[in-house]
Amino acid sequence: MNFPILSSLILLPTIGSIFLFFSRNKEGNNQTIKYVALFTSVVNFLISIYLWYQFDPLTSDFQFVEDRKWIEGFVNYKVGVDGISILFIILTTFITPLCIISVNNSVKNRLRDFLIAILIMESFMIGVFCALDLVVFYLFFEAGLIPMFLIIGIWGGPRRVYSAFKFFLYTLLGSVLMLVAIISIYWINGTTDVVKLLEVGVDTKYQNLLWLAFFSSFAVKTPMWPVHTWLPDAHVEAPTAGSVLLAAILLKMAGYGFIRFSLGLFPEASETFTPLIYTLSVIAIIFTSFIALMQEDMKKLIAYSSVAHMGFVTLGIFTIQQQGIEGSIIQMISHGLISAALFLCVGVVYDRMHSRLINTYGGIITIVPKYAVLFMIFTLAALGLPGTSGFIGEFLILMGAFKDNFLVAVIASFGVILGAAYMLWLYKRVVFGKLVNQELKKMSDLNKSEILILSSLAIPTLFFGFYPEPLMNTIEVSVQNLIYTYNLKIN
Amino acid sequence: MENLNLILPEIFISLSIMFLLIIGVYKKDSSKLVYNFSLIILFITGGIIFNETLNVENVLLFNGSVIIDYLSSFMKLITIIAALMALIISSNYLKTFKILKIEYPILIICAVLGMMVMISSNDLIVFYIGLELQSLSLYVLSSSGLLLYGCSLIYGFSGSTNFEVIANNLNTNEYALTFGIVFILVGLAFKISAVPFHMWAPDVYEGSPTSVTLFFTMVPKIAALTVFIRFLYVPFVNLIDQWQMILIFLSIASMVFGAIAAIGQRNLKRLIAYSSIGHIGYTLAGLTTGTNEGIQSSIIYITIYVVMNLGLFSCLLMLKRNNKYYETLDDLSGLSKKHPLLSLSLLVALFSLAGIPPLAGFFAKFYIFKAVIEQSMYFLAIVGLLSTVIAAFYYLRIIKIIYFDEEREKYDEDHSFWLKFSLSVSTILILIYFIFPGQIIDVVSKINII
Numbered sequence: 001m002n003f004p005i006l007s008s009l010i011l012l013p014t015i016g017s018i019f020l021f022f023s024r025n026k027e028g029n030n031q032t033i034k035y036v037a038l039f040t041s042v043v044n045f046l047i048s049i050y051l052w053y054q055f056d057p058l059t060s061d062f063q064f065v066e067d068r069k070w071i072e073g074f075v076n077y078k079v080g081v082d083g084i085s086i087l088f089i090i091l092t093t094f095i096t097p098l099c100i101i102s103v104n105n106s107v108k109n110r111l112r113d114f115l116i117a118i119l120i121m122e123s124f125m126i127g128v129f130c131a132l133d134l135v136v137f138y139l140f141f142e143a144g145l146i147p148m149f150l151i152i153g154i155w156g157g158p159r160r161v162y163s164a165f166k167f168f169l170y171t172l173l174g175s176v177l178m179l180v181a182i183i184s185i186y187w188i189n190g191t192t193d194v195v196k197l198l199e200v201g202v203d204t205k206y207q208n209l210l211w212l213a214f215f216s217s218f219a220v221k222t223p224m225w226p227v228h229t230w231l232p233d234a235h236v237e238a239p240t241a242g243s244v245l246l247a248a249i250l251l252k253m254a255g256y257g258f259i260r261f262s263l264g265l266f267p268e269a270s271e272t273f274t275p276l277i278y279t280l281s282v283i284a285i286i287f288t289s290f291i292a293l294m295q296e297d298m299k300k301l302i303a304y305s306s307v308a309h310m311g312f313v314t315l316g317i318f319t320i321q322q323q324g325i326e327g328s329i330i331q332m333i334s335h336g337l338i339s340a341a342l343f344l345c346v347g348v349v350y351d352r353m354h355s356r357l358i359n360t361y362g363g364i365i366t367i368v369p370k371y372a373v374l375f376m377i378f379t380l381a382a383l384g385l386p387g388t389s390g391f392i393g394e395f396l397i398l399m400g401a402f403k404d405n406f407l408v409a410v411i412a413s414f415g416v417i418l419g420a421a422y423m424l425w426l427y428k429r430v431v432f433g434k435l436v437n438q439e440l441k442k443m444s445d446l447n448k449s450e451i452l453i454l455s456s457l458a459i460p461t462l463f464f465g466f467y468p469e470p471l472m473n474t475i476e477v478s479v480q481n482l483i484y485t486y487n488l489k490i491n
Numbered sequence: 492m493e494n495l496n497l498i499l500p501e502i503f504i505s506l507s508i509m510f511l512l513i514i515g516v517y518k519k520d521s522s523k524l525v526y527n528f529s530l531i532i533l534f535i536t537g538g539i540i541f542n543e544t545l546n547v548e549n550v551l552l553f554n555g556s557v558i559i560d561y562l563s564s565f566m567k568l569i570t571i572i573a574a575l576m577a578l579i580i581s582s583n584y585l586k587t588f589k590i591l592k593i594e595y596p597i598l599i600i601c602a603v604l605g606m607m608v609m610i611s612s613n614d615l616i617v618f619y620i621g622l623e624l625q626s627l628s629l630y631v632l633s634s635s636g637l638l639l640y641g642c643s644l645i646y647g648f649s650g651s652t653n654f655e656v657i658a659n660n661l662n663t664n665e666y667a668l669t670f671g672i673v674f675i676l677v678g679l680a681f682k683i684s685a686v687p688f689h690m691w692a693p694d695v696y697e698g699s700p701t702s703v704t705l706f707f708t709m710v711p712k713i714a715a716l717t718v719f720i721r722f723l724y725v726p727f728v729n730l731i732d733q734w735q736m737i738l739i740f741l742s743i744a745s746m747v748f749g750a751i752a753a754i755g756q757r758n759l760k761r762l763i764a765y766s767s768i769g770h771i772g773y774t775l776a777g778l779t780t781g782t783n784e785g786i787q788s789s790i791i792y793i794t795i796y797v798v799m800n801l802g803l804f805s806c807l808l809m810l811k812r813n814n815k816y817y818e819t820l821d822d823l824s825g826l827s828k829k830h831p832l833l834s835l836s837l838l839v840a841l842f843s844l845a846g847i848p849p850l851a852g853f854f855a856k857f858y859i860f861k862a863v864i865e866q867s868m869y870f871l872a873i874v875g876l877l878s879t880v881i882a883a884f885y886y887l888r889i890i891k892i893i894y895f896d897e898e899r900e901k902y903d904e905d906h907s908f909w910l911k912f913s914l915s916v917s918t919i920l921i922l923i924y925f926i927f928p929g930q931i932i933d934v935v936s937k938i939n940i941i
Contacts, residue, residue: 072929113831135857139848139925146842149887153895161895165887172847172883176876179857183864183872 004066005054006079006130009047009089010123013096016040017119020112030111034100037115041097041122048093055086057474060481062132062195070136075192079130083478084259084329087471088129088252091336094460095248096122098453099241102344107155107239114155114241117147121245128253134182134192134261141217141253142175148246156237163230163237170230174220181213185265197265201489204268211269214261221254222314225284228307235303236356240347243299247306247339252332255313259325263317263482267489270318277318278408284311285415292422298346298356301426302339305382308415309335315412316397320486324400325479330471331393334381334461338390341378341457345371348450349430352443358426363435368445372431374454379427381461383420388465494552497559498611500539500567504604507532508597515593522593529596530579533603537571540564555653556614558721561937563611565790566717570610573709573797574603579909580805581702587814588700599706602628606714613725615642615652618718622682625711637681641674649726657726669733675722676737682715685775686744689768696764701816704760705804708767709797712774716793719778720786724940731781738779743874745772750881754888759807759818762885763800766844769882770796776875777859780866787935788858794931795855795924802840802917805910809833811903820889825898834893836918843921845886846879851924858932 016037023033055063062080070077081089099118107114124147127140145168153164186192188206202210220227231251235243263270285308292304309331316328348371349364350356365372381388384395394416401409435441446454464471495502511525511532518524544564551558578599585591601624608621619642626635642652648668649657662668677688684692696704723734749769756762774796777789810817827834843852856879863872 070928072932139853142848142853146847149890150894153891161891164895165884165891168887169880169884173877173880176880177873179860180864180869180872180876183857183861186861187865 002064005047005051006064006081006126007066009044009051009093010079010127010130012044012047013040013119013122013126017116017123020116020119023112033112033115034103037119038097038100040119041093041100044122045090045093045097048090051081052086052090052474055081055083055474057083058477060478065132065195074186075133075135077136078132078193078195079127079136080132080195081130083475084482085129085256087329087333087474088249088256089126091252091333092122092125092129092249095244095336095340098340098344098456099244101449101453102244102347103239103241104449107241110154114151114239117151118241118245121147121151125245125249125253129256132194134185134194134197137194137257137261138175138179138182141178141257142172144250144253145171148242148250151242151245152234152238155239155242158237159233160237163233166230167234170220170227171217174217174227177213178217181210184210194260194264198485201267202265207266207269208272211262211266211273214257214266215273218254218257218262219280221257222251222310223254223307224280224311224314225287225307226280228284228288231307232300232303235306235343236297236299240343240350243343243347244340247303247343248336251306251310252336255310255317255328255332258314258317259328259482263320263486267486270320270486271490274318274320277314278405281311281315281318282408282411282415284308285315285412286418289415289418289422293418293425295422296357296359298349298358298426298430299343300356301358301422302342302346305419305422306335306339308419309339309382312394312397312412312415315408316393316400319397319400319404320483321400321403322479322483323396324404325482326472326475327393327396327398327400329475329479330389330464330468331397333471334389334393334464337457337461338378338381338388341374341454341461342382344450344453344457345375345378348446349443353439358429360437361430361440362433362437363431364440364443365431366435367440367443370446370451374446374451374458375431376427377458377461378454379423381465383423384416386465387462389461389468391465392468494550494559496543497547497550497552498557499543500536501604501607501611503539504532504536504600504607508600508604511593511597511600515597522591522595525593526578526582526585526591526596529600530575532600533571533575533578536603537568537575540567540571551613553617555655556617557611558613559611562717562720562790562940565934565938566610566713567607569794569797570603570606570710570713573713573801574599574706576801576913577702577706577710577804580801580808580907580913581705582909583811583907584700584702584808584816587811587816590700590702598628603710606710609714610717612718613654613721615645615654618722621714622718625714629707629711635678637674638678641671641676641678644668644671644674645726647671654721654725658728661726661729669730672727672730672734673737676734676741679715679719679722680741683712683719683771684764684768685741685771686748686768689745689748692768693761693764696767697758697761701760701804701807701818704763705800705808708763708804709800712767712771713793713797716774716778716789719775720789720940723778724781724786728781728941735779735781738775739868739871742772742775742779743871745769745775746875746878747772747881750878750885753882753885756885757820759820759823762820762889763803766882766885767800769878770844772878773856773859773875776871777862779868779871780862781941782862782866783939783941784865785859785862786940787932787938788862790935790938791858791931792855794935795851798917798920799840799843799852801913802836802921803844805914805917806833806837806840808910809902809906809914812900813903817902820892822899823889823892824896826893828898829901830904833914836914837893838890839918839921841886841890845883847883849925851921854924854928 065080124144131137288307295301316324605625612618753765843850
């Protein structure tokens, strides 16, 4: 038995949070507490990089598999990664330390509890992407609700209670049907082991209902139109670090779930329901882009743009084309980086001016030039400018879509234009223009930690924009295998 | 009688009750002494059960009217532990309210004896005697007439009171027998406060002292559930078509009503009453399946429920300030700022009661739904899971009040050792249950009734 590297990735943040729990909670202690949390998450990041280094991209098998008896004769604790999931794990371990650095300004009270919640959240999120057993997956998938509920509810904005409840109940309602489906799969196939299930497949006559049950959970989490309404509320009220986690990683659980479970376990049903997904995705792309155009609140605008971007992701996944699925995965990774950065950008001005309304700002380019530059990079990345990772994802998705369904692809392409419209308009109204609000003159430019966070997000965004090979290499074989078995099963 | 050691727990507890009564009569101001003695007696009884009967597979005593098997031993042990904990953590409460008379612990032990007789009963008469002893001690007599009527109907149409003889003589075409079963089911439903026979529960729970409410929400339900299992699955397992629908109705009604009715409550004890109605609904859902797996899942559910309930009530008993106990939702407002550990325990207990993974409450529900879905009872499973979402709302609301709202005055912190002990043990058990979920299954899977 090799060293259980995935379990240590899952456990390490929890262990760190237990340390924090037993530390004394005093004002003067805050720096130490933060360093402990930061240290834990950075170590976790390094382990995940080592994992990537050790990862063999030439096979589509699951690697680093750990299989332990858990509930005798029923569920095994089984974890493992393949090309599809490993990038999400690295994204998680990369975003978490940045979140921890960013709490400096946004979280004033109960810092220790906040960091504990973030670290536990990290454990659960990594668990979701590693799990190779449906019950274990469900466990991590649902468990994430608890820390997120507390993060929004305790440290959120004025309407935090409403948003926290909405977030929790929407997601829970979506997920309970998935639980029914998981147990049904156990009774149909006699196992919940994903690897075995991927081999033997699920009986065709049950697939449609099971697919819909999984869909109800993933659609809420993605979020797809029309069940997306919890997202803007949750984003607006959550503290910056919470929004970042939500946008960068939580939403990706559903996209990952679609690829792994909906396509992998229920190929026939996926084929049946592809038109449904296409319709909802296109509506999400066009409709929420228009909504985003009309927003007065910066966070809300970015939240709606997330819905639109996730629309591209679901569209790409269900094209069942090599480009489409690879594009979706890269789009999710890059959206993870970009939306995280955009929320942090909003957080930066919010910490200074305590307003998220767009019309508070305007003409700040001369006051905060560094901020303007970094914000510009992420704006352009969000609208998919070539040379940023956002472009690679959207381009590949549209390529896959054109192969599969011309009409859908044409409509979705309009989403790219709309995306450019709302992002550029946002940037113009916030950064350019005349300086009307005299209060803005007091704003200070980015401090060191903010520069550190934003540039460490900008570097991979640009790097993978020019050179996406490392990402493509990692996912290619796994996606090929997925599509191969998918086509084998539906024929 | 070479098997007398198997009913040693009952014999010991009966003699102890007489002993305690004698002390109570002859010694003045002996309430503290009797209280301590009763704790020791319960503890020893638990020890005897653990030693003598836990590994007995299936033995009939007294002409087959008393049965000792895995089910009875396990449930007796849970009953004793729950009663012991209920008694031990309310010591300060009893002192504050000056209700620590000698009668209080003696009545509790009498009730426990009644429950043990109920749990071991394999005969309608023994069952009724145990039930009456329990009811007399606790004053829930509402349903006894119905039960007795049901018993006599069954006796009339099967010619015996013994469960096994009834099973052998059973003429499945006899409709009057169904009436008998329905009467007994209704009587038992009163005891466990399943909807629509729940009306007494919220008022009694709210009106009783917290220590008694604590006892009521856990202990009688364990015994009643055992009788439910034994009664339905030994003599009447062949009539499953006739009682299954009733049980499904009781289960769905309890789950849905418990979830909806709890939303409007401001008093914590009343809220817990409705929530316990909901939890009984889930327990009954396991019994509707007609399989050993379903029965086992119900037993696991009630066990985990007892642990969660202990945690919840330990918290409730800690809300004390200047010798006054607080029990409305508003009194919890902002608790987390001054009492972080207490709030964390409440948080864990509440999320677990709501059935959110990875806490123990999730697994309890998970086993139930696994057993239910195995029998393709999807309607029951989906209604049950949707009512967990509704129920999650009011649990979340309590968490919201604790964590998000404005803080109030500080509560006392001089709690007794046992109160802290029960709170921390139950919290830790709920939290780390997911590491060893197999243990309880190993124990419970020995219970095969069918």
